[in-house]
Amino acid sequence: MSKLATLKSAATLSDLAPLLDFQPSKLAYVVFKQAAATKYRTFEIPKRKGGTRTINAPIDALKTAQQKLSTLLQDCVDEINEATGRKDRAAHGFKRQRSIITNARKHRNRRYVFNIDLENFFLPSTSVVCAAISSRTRILHCMKEWRLQ
Secondary structure, eight states, X not given: OXXXXXXXXXXXXXXXXXXXXXOHHHHHIIIIISOGGGSEEXXXXXXXXXXXXXXXXXXXXXXXXXXXXXXXXXXXXXHHHHHHTOOOOSOOTTOTTOOHHHHHHHHTTOSOOOOOOXXXXXXXXXXXXXXXOOSSSOSOSOBGGGGOO
């Protein structure tokens, strides 16, 4: 069965956990039981042009779950693109084999490049990762629990 089909058929945390190489109890703890204040480490790094940037980095267990979910979702997108004949050429962020470098190459030797930095774009309260889990709901119902305030 394809990863997309397996994900679509997942109805519980116990169905999702093996797709992410997690034991259901460990995934449930990291996502639902662990206190929100302990899920991220906060620190500052200097900006090139002065000032500092606040970083909220996930703890290792949460980071691993997020990375595995990202890989799973990218695999599903690849399956969809292959089935529909679509080619995804524009996006570079959070994509396999793409980066700020591959994005910059597309704009090399251009007379003008418009560059913006969206302040607080990745604030935890605005992030939504799909997948709410309960005994009665389907898994892809929108779970904010992955990035709590």
